[in-house]
Amino acid sequence: MAQDIALELPQGVRYALIGPNGAGKTTLMNLMTGMLRPDSGQIFLSGEEITSLKPDARVKRGLARTFQINTLFPQLSALESVTLSVLEREGISRTWWQGLPAYGSAIDEAHAILQSLKIPPTRETRELPYGQQRLLEIALALATRPRVLLLDEPAAGVPKDESAALFDAIANLSRELTILFIEHDMDVVLRFASRIIVMVGGRILVEGTPDEIAHDARVHEVYLGKSHAAA
Amino acid sequence: MLSSLATVLFDGFAYGMLLFLLSVGLSVTLGMMNFVNLAHCSFAMVGGYATVTMVSKFGWSFFATLPMAFLAGAAVALLLEKLLFKKLYRASDLDQCLLTIGIVFVSIATFAWFYTTEQQSVPAPFPRDQPISFLGMSFGRYRAFLIVAGLAITGVLILLLEKTRFGAQVRAAVDNQRMARGLGIDVDRAFMFTFALGGGLAGLGGALSIEVVGLDPSFALAFLVYVLIVVAVGGLGSIGGSFAAAVVLGISDMAGKYYFPWLGAFVIYLVMVALLMWRPAGLFGKR
Amino acid sequence: MASADAHFREKVRWHPLEIAFWLCTLLPFVVTPNYLSLASQIAITALFALSLDLILGYAGIVSLGHAAFFGVGAYAAGLLAKHYWGEPLAGLVVAAVAAGIVGYATSHIVVRFRHLALIMLTMGLGLLLHEAANSASGLTGGADGLQGVRVGSLFGFRFDMFGRTAYAYSLAVLFLCFLVCRRIIHSPFGLALRGIRENATRMPAIGAPSLAHLRKAYTIAAVMAGIAGALLTHTTSTVSLETLSFGRSADVLVILILGGAGRLYGGIIGAIIYMVARDQFSGINPQYWYFWIGLLLVAVVMFLPNGILGGLGALYKKSK
Numbered sequence: 001m002a003q004d005i006a007l008e009l010p011q012g013v014r015y016a017l018i019g020p021n022g023a024g025k026t027t028l029m030n031l032m033t034g035m036l037r038p039d040s041g042q043i044f045l046s047g048e049e050i051t052s053l054k055p056d057a058r059v060k061r062g063l064a065r066t067f068q069i070n071t072l073f074p075q076l077s078a079l080e081s082v083t084l085s086v087l088e089r090e091g092i093s094r095t096w097w098q099g100l101p102a103y104g105s106a107i108d109e110a111h112a113i114l115q116s117l118k119i120p121p122t123r124e125t126r127e128l129p130y131g132q133q134r135l136l137e138i139a140l141a142l143a144t145r146p147r148v149l150l151l152d153e154p155a156a157g158v159p160k161d162e163s164a165a166l167f168d169a170i171a172n173l174s175r176e177l178t179i180l181f182i183e184h185d186m187d188v189v190l191r192f193a194s195r196i197i198v199m200v201g202g203r204i205l206v207e208g209t210p211d212e213i214a215h216d217a218r219v220h221e222v223y224l225g226k227s228h229a230a231a
Numbered sequence: 232m233l234s235s236l237a238t239v240l241f242d243g244f245a246y247g248m249l250l251f252l253l254s255v256g257l258s259v260t261l262g263m264m265n266f267v268n269l270a271h272c273s274f275a276m277v278g279g280y281a282t283v284t285m286v287s288k289f290g291w292s293f294f295a296t297l298p299m300a301f302l303a304g305a306a307v308a309l310l311l312e313k314l315l316f317k318k319l320y321r322a323s324d325l326d327q328c329l330l331t332i333g334i335v336f337v338s339i340a341t342f343a344w345f346y347t348t349e350q351q352s353v354p355a356p357f358p359r360d361q362p363i364s365f366l367g368m369s370f371g372r373y374r375a376f377l378i379v380a381g382l383a384i385t386g387v388l389i390l391l392l393e394k395t396r397f398g399a400q401v402r403a404a405v406d407n408q409r410m411a412r413g414l415g416i417d418v419d420r421a422f423m424f425t426f427a428l429g430g431g432l433a434g435l436g437g438a439l440s441i442e443v444v445g446l447d448p449s450f451a452l453a454f455l456v457y458v459l460i461v462v463a464v465g466g467l468g469s470i471g472g473s474f475a476a477a478v479v480l481g482i483s484d485m486a487g488k489y490y491f492p493w494l495g496a497f498v499i500y501l502v503m504v505a506l507l508m509w510r511p512a513g514l515f516g517k518r
Numbered sequence: 519m520a521s522a523d524a525h526f527r528e529k530v531r532w533h534p535l536e537i538a539f540w541l542c543t544l545l546p547f548v549v550t551p552n553y554l555s556l557a558s559q560i561a562i563t564a565l566f567a568l569s570l571d572l573i574l575g576y577a578g579i580v581s582l583g584h585a586a587f588f589g590v591g592a593y594a595a596g597l598l599a600k601h602y603w604g605e606p607l608a609g610l611v612v613a614a615v616a617a618g619i620v621g622y623a624t625s626h627i628v629v630r631f632r633h634l635a636l637i638m639l640t641m642g643l644g645l646l647l648h649e650a651a652n653s654a655s656g657l658t659g660g661a662d663g664l665q666g667v668r669v670g671s672l673f674g675f676r677f678d679m680f681g682r683t684a685y686a687y688s689l690a691v692l693f694l695c696f697l698v699c700r701r702i703i704h705s706p707f708g709l710a711l712r713g714i715r716e717n718a719t720r721m722p723a724i725g726a727p728s729l730a731h732l733r734k735a736y737t738i739a740a741v742m743a744g745i746a747g748a749l750l751t752h753t754t755s756t757v758s759l760e761t762l763s764f765g766r767s768a769d770v771l772v773i774l775i776l777g778g779a780g781r782l783y784g785g786i787i788g789a790i791i792y793m794v795a796r797d798q799f800s801g802i803n804p805q806y807w808y809f810w811i812g813l814l815l816v817a818v819v820m821f822l823p824n825g826i827l828g829g830l831g832a833l834y835k836k837s838k
Contacts, residue, residue, distance in 0.1 A: 033723070059725035071723070073716035076709075079525055084713050085724040087706045093726065094734075096707035100526040103706065111522040122525050144725055267634055315816070322819075324633050325580045329775055330819040332768060336812025343805040448805070452764075456645065463638050497653060500646040507639050508627055 004203055005041070009148065015180045016193035020222065024202040025182045026068065029150050033065050034058050046147065062147035066137040068156055068182070072125045078136055079121035082110035085143035113139050117169050131162025135169055149173070151181035155188055167191070198222070234368045239485050245374035247481025248381025249443060252436030253454060254461040255388065255473045256429015262405040262468020264422050266316060267324055269331040271433055272451045272458055273338035278304040278434025279446040280342055283351045293356040297438055304434015305427040312426050335451050342448040351446040373442055380439070384432070388470055401425055405468035460503045530704045539783070543689055547682070554681030560793045561688035562749045565695055567774045567785025569742035572699060575779030576708065577735045578715035579628070582637050582767050583644025584743060587617040589651065589762030591744025596664045596757035597657070604670030606687065606752045613748030614741045621740020622733070629732035641764065648762040664757035677753060684753040691749055695742050702738070703782060711735055715780070772811060775818055778825025787826055
């Protein structure tokens with residue numbers, strides 16, 4: 001449940017969205033991407049209203065997301081998966097009479113994305129270790145050339161020895177991208193976010209710089225006053 | 232004119248009761264476990280043939296065989312659930328569909344082997360030439376019996392669901408399986424009993440159908456379509472929905488056969504397709 | 519990048535076993551000339567199964583009513599031959615168009631569904647068409663089937679009881695359609711279909727118009743099934759109501775699963791095994807045939823979920 005959300009994400013800023021479980025963070029993300037329809041209100045992307053657009057249309061306009069639980073293509077290789085994402089972006093995926101090897105530039109682009117995230121290209125997705133699957137989540141989203149990237153708990157469940165690669169990847173994301181990521185790990189939040197939004201009970205409690213949030217009394221109450229702490 | 236309308240409604244309602252008995256088990260188990268069991272009507276067939284055997288070989292009276300038909304259906308359902316179905320709860324729809332179709336084929340062939348493909352019948356439970364007279368119209372005794380029995384069983388089921396702890400567990404599991412498990416409800420055990428109960432009701436329905444539609448090995452497939460229509464239209468996991476859908480279907484089918492015999496089953500299928508398109512989750516269902 | 523391209527190229531290349539297989543399909547002409555009628559029927563069934571594979575094995579649409587398109591194609595070809603023109607190739611075109619139109623129209627409904635609703639809807643649409651054809655006996659001949667279908671000669675070759683023309687015709691059409699399918703599978707569209715099958719939720723999230731993709735695949739599959747139906751009409755000079763039946767939809771599903779869905783050759787392998795077995799055991803009462811088919815289905819689902827080709831593939835991987 002999410003209520004009375006009024007939010008603005010300027011370009012290039014990295015936002016962290018935090019809050020207790022059930023606060024409505026993923027719901028908000030689903031509303032933004034179009035997987036859920038709002039009962040009222042409007043959503044704008046770069047000045048254009050997208051409230052009535054389906055999810056795939058929003059992606060075409062530059063809004064991409066990753067999922068909290070890996071939502072990948074198990075039997076496709078990483079290269080196939082990311083190439084598919086590129087082909088969809090270019091509208092080539094409708095072509096059925098020409099073989100895939102003919103689309104060298106798309107394949108090369110996919111390959112380059114995978115290399116920058118250090119994901120082996122030719123193994124089937126279901127054979128990749130969990131950390132690399134999380135990275136593949138991001139790779140799929142990046143291949144759509146987004147302007148706004150929504151990451152739903154990118155580090156969720158990633159073992160300590162694989163998380164360094166993940167954080168490197170996030171750190172290396174283009175500065176022109178507007179990023180909003182949901183996270184519970186406060187280390188990650190403080191390291192990457194330039195602004196933090198706190199959601200509680202379906203509403204936005206407060207928004208500000210990490211410093212402001214760290215000293216906000218209401219946030220303290222939510223996280224430290226009550227027994228379910230997020231960090 | 233009025234008397235034929237009354238007959239259509241009466242016979243249709245009775246037919247609806249049969250369809251309800253045949254379908255309610257599938258509706259609830261589908262709602263609970265999302266297990267696509269296309270072999271459900273095989274349980275009905277088991278009950279039907281159990282009754283035929285008891286009557287012809289052991290000389291039981293028709294009514295005495297009814298509990299046995301119920302038990303036979305329940306037993307076979309339970310057996311299949313333990314041996315095979317249990318392993319496929321997480322499998323894809325296609326796999327479940329294929330497995331249960333395989334069971335249907337096997338059951339049809341098995342009964343054809345033992346009982347041949349001839350129509351089976353039982354001695355009339357009530358004298359066929361003594362209808363009940365009411366308001367100047369005559370109504371078949373057997374169909375009246377079906378209606379009474381159907382309503383009684385519906386009542387028992389609703390009581391079971393609303394007033395017992397078992398019923399509460401079933402309702403919880405249908406509503407949200409994960410949460411039900413989280414609350415400590417043994418969903419697997421509840422499902423097992425529900426599955427057996429559904430199979431038993433189907434068996435009973437199969438036995439009761441003999442007098443109305445006859446019995447031969449193709450029953451398992453022939454009625455599957457009707458059962459699926461009832462389940463789809465009435466909604467998964469809903470007793471009330473199954474009841475309503477079964478009655479509507481029973482009456483529509485009777486009316487169709489009486490007033491528009493040249494249309495055949497066309498109308499029924501059209502209604503099903505149209506309703507599915509309008510409400511993919513059924514009229515009362517949850518998904 | 520050479521290595522990246524190679525990953526895709528190696529999947530598109532013709533494997534020697536494939537070439538050997540297709541060469542072997544010519545053997546019946548020489549080795550078993552008395553069985554060419556059966557061989558034609560196998561080729562027709564293989565094409566039908568191939569068309570189902572496109573939507574089931576590659577796009578993940580579970581259809582229990584695919585015979586609808588087979589029957590539409592069969593009747594279209596039959597009606598054309600009976601009333602207007604006996605030329606077989608014209609019949610193929612008409613059948614393809616008719617089945618394609620029905621496929622395209624129903625695809626708008628079908629692709630919006632999943633799970634049980636999809637299974638039921640496809641079954642319901644199939645039953646509907648079957649009933650309609652049964653009732654419209656003035657046009658279709660009803661339960662007796664379409665009589666008086668006169669099929670002309672193909673490039674001067676008549677369809678005779680030896681079956682040479684029939685088999686050459688069926689095999690050629692099967693191979694051509696197979697080539698088209700193979701092209702589709704290895705194209706961007708084919709990759710998109712596999713994406714939908716692998717994870718339908720992810721597709722919109724990468725900007726894919728899944729419904730449009732599925733409609734296209736469903737229509738193409740309908741066209742191919744219609745062509746298979748027309749082949750049946752031409753090789754047997756009759757059209758029966760059974761071509762639209764639920765039994766035929768169930769049979770082709772069994773055949774595809776037996777051979778292995780999503781592997782391009784699964785339908786063909788399944789058709790060969792199923793039809794040959796049925797021919798061998800044709801003396802047995804059909805009841806008992808369905809007993810073994812049922813048991814086979816249960817066994818395949820429990821132990822060999824990817825069909826015969828899947829089993830062979832797993833063995834091959836293990837032996838490496």
